[in-house]
Amino acid sequence: MEPVTSSPTAAPPRNAFREQQRREAHERYLDCARTVFERLGYHGATVADIVTEANGSRATFYAHFRDKADIAAALFERALPPGAAIYRLTADFPELTRERVRDWLDGHVLGFWVRYRVEIDVINHAIADDPGAAARHYRWITDAARELAPYLVRWTGEQEEVGLTRASLLVLQLERLCYHWLVRGVEHDRGMLLDILADLWYRELVLLREGPR
Template identity: 25%
Template sequence: MASPRTAHPAPATARGVRTRDRLVAAARVVFERVGYLDARLVDISKEAGLSTGSFYTYFPNKKEVFAAVAEMTQNDLLHPGMERVADEGDVHAVVEASIRAYLHACHRNARLLAVLEQVAHVDPDFRELTRQRDEEFFRRNARSIADLQARGLADASLDPMLTSKALSAMVGRVAYGYFIGPVTEQDSVTMDQLAAGLARMWTNALRIPDRARGR
């Protein structure tokens, strides 16, 4: 995935990699605590236990270290590590496990995602990063839908990409409202209930039979 970061040499040593990682981790703490606009390089360096001079060895500015933090968050959303499904042939169970993994990724990245959305409104580079993440979701889910159609498990009349965009947007906006948006009367809905409900909406939209079996 393309990044809005400017070109900057990668650390040449293992120690350099560790130091850079410390700065990225510290930057995330600061960005989540005070937001992007109020974050200062001196605060990031202090959080990492390093001098401001050390910061400039690895990043030329605040925008680049924020891009490094954002990229890690985007990768976590795209590859959240789905739990093992007892019956991998159960299409409904696989869809639910996939959605649950995404919801957990949204939950653990909620504060940073809120900051990223704010920055994306004013910085076209980060807006493009978010767009690219969405497009990757759309393409991946469209491939899954097309595969289900080819196996006779999903409504063949649906356009895979259009359906992917609609269903992915549904899950994404519900997750945003649940974990990132204003607090509402949502506390009564558990993570499992949320995952199960969204998965049922997804499979119903594709008209997948209750006893659908994969390969």
């Protein structure tokens, strides 16, 4: 009878370990970039500031990011999953009413903008300086509009692009208003703006749901 031996725990493949290290370094630079951008602002911050905050090196930074605009866009893209989830909530309304739209705006949309104000601020500065960041930002707008898919089912064939464009403009309008209001600090009466936004979104969602005329 052969002796029973315990099999040693297999070590993770070297490539998997390196990939984990790469992901951890990537996230560390993003976290440090957020800290630096919050403290110094987008234009006041430099790659050197981010590298110092991360206790890293320029070589490591440039192994992950092209430049300051690139890390700003990557930082913003970490906020995209919760941002997309907000727009998906519109499909869960038991009934589409103006009151439910207003509650959604007040309870979910505005909270998102306050929570991710640093990420939103830096991407808005980056898109002014870098065409690549601007293109990535606009793709987010259209991707967010696609989360309104339940309201776009009647927009098919030649009308598909029309429906998506209407939804994209709705998202872009909200994005611009919230940026100037909640990030840049332009003063507005919260109740008044919520009433106006609820009117606009309710009316447009009804039109989208009904489809092309």
